[in-house]
Amino acid sequence: MYLALPTERLREELVEWDLEKVAIEPLEPGVSGDVFLLTGRDQRWVAKCAYQARDEFEPGLRAAAVIATTGLATATVRTTRSGERLRMIEWPPGHHHPLAVLDFVPGHLLRTKSPEAPAILGRVCEMVQARLAQVDANDLGLADRGEEWLDYLISTDEDLGHFAWLHEVNATLAARASGAAASLGRPCGVWDGPDVLMETGTLGLLDFGHVAYQPTINFVANRLVACALGDEQRRAQFLVAFSRELTLPEQDLEWLPLFELVNVAIYAKFAAWRLQNKPDRGIPPDEARQSVERIARYLIQR
Numbered sequence: 001m002y003l004a005l006p007t008e009r010l011r012e013e014l015v016e017w018d019l020e021k022v023a024i025e026p027l028e029p030g031v032s033g034d035v036f037l038l039t040g041r042d043q044r045w046v047a048k049c050a051y052q053a054r055d056e057f058e059p060g061l062r063a064a065a066v067i068a069t070t071g072l073a074t075a076t077v078r079t080t081r082s083g084e085r086l087r088m089i090e091w092p093p094g095h096h097h098p099l100a101v102l103d104f105v106p107g108h109l110l111r112t113k114s115p116e117a118p119a120i121l122g123r124v125c126e127m128v129q130a131r132l133a134q135v136d137a138n139d140l141g142l143a144d145r146g147e148e149w150l151d152y153l154i155s156t157d158e159d160l161g162h163f164a165w166l167h168e169v170n171a172t173l174a175a176r177a178s179g180a181a182a183s184l185g186r187p188c189g190v191w192d193g194p195d196v197l198m199e200t201g202t203l204g205l206l207d208f209g210h211v212a213y214q215p216t217i218n219f220v221a222n223r224l225v226a227c228a229l230g231d232e233q234r235r236a237q238f239l240v241a242f243s244r245e246l247t248l249p250e251q252d253l254e255w256l257p258l259f260e261l262v263n264v265a266i267y268a269k270f271a272a273w274r275l276q277n278k279p280d281r282g283i284p285p286d287e288a289r290q291s292v293e294r295i296a297r298y299l300i301q302r
Contacts, residue, residue: 003092005034005049010099013089014038016080017101019045031270032209033097037104044104045078049097050209054088055141057098060208061085062140063132063190064102067205070131073197075102075206105204107197117227118234122241124196124203125223129189129216130246137188137213144213147181149191150174153266160269161276163292170265177218177262180255184215191222217252221259229264230298268295 007024014020022045025037033050050057061077062085068074077085078101086100110117137144153174156167190211197204220242228234242248271292 004029005036005091007036009091010036010047010049013087013099014047014101016082016084016087017078018081019101030207038101046075046102046104046206047099048102049089049091049099051097052209054086054098057100057209058085059140059142059211060190061100061102063208063211064194064205066135066140067128067131067194067208070127072127073105073107073199073202073204074194075105075204077102102206105197105206107199107202107204110196110198112227118237119241120196120203121223121227122238123244124194124205125220125238126242126244126246128194128205129187129219132189132211133187135188140188140211142188142211142213144186147178149212149214149218150178153177153262153269158269158273159276160272163268163272163276166265166269166272170269173258173262173265176258180258181215181218184217184252184255186213186215188213189216189219191219215252215255215259217248217255218259218262220248221256222263224256225260225263225267229260264295264298268292271295 004026007026010024011020014022019038019040021040023039024047025039027035027037027046029035030048032052033048036047038045038047064074064076068076079085080087086098088096089099090096110120112121132140153170156171160166188211190208191214192210193207194205195207197206220239224235224238228238239248275292
């Protein structure tokens, strides 16, 4: 059962950042962790307890520091008084997870369905991928784990309830993606992010939680699914914005529809699992079920 990190338990850990006296406000929990707003006398931060292994979480902190060098407002890490990016804490009891404190980035989250979203996300995706391509992946704490990025799609361990049929569909898509990926490059990049904040005409970035080696076209497909699924005009806007400085090889573009389906399938599977196993978190069950059904229909129609 999910147990939110209590604020007083968090306060005990904040001693390591000399922030034990700040005001703590729990925020809407993320998919992979608990999030808190920390308010001091004249400054704000965000604390995140991630229910991930350290080697899954820390590369995102390192990637954020790299992207911050582009001049974009980015949620970069505040180190502990001993200079560490994070602390491993025991929560829930018997389990250790990373806790980090990040700079607060002001603004409101860009709505992925807004008219301007394709152009903005295309540009951000291009900037992030181009910058990370210049960095030695060892500096991000990353290891090339081959086709591990397809493991979730292939796995049949998750209870998907009425949507168990997705396992068979996903296995077929994973096999096709694996075959395509064999001929594609696999740089490090950010999948399912970063999130974009808007503040008086400027952009801010946060949540670099999925940094990994994957084909570039999969990073692109993921952001396309977020803002232009089934809309050719928005799709074109995204690709024009992405291609200002980075040019996708024709070979990659030929595989784009397949990798869009792969990303749709991943989201469908996760949504079905959440609906079956964690109905008390996130959106209401009826709305969640409608969302899964909508995504599933898209898969079937393709």
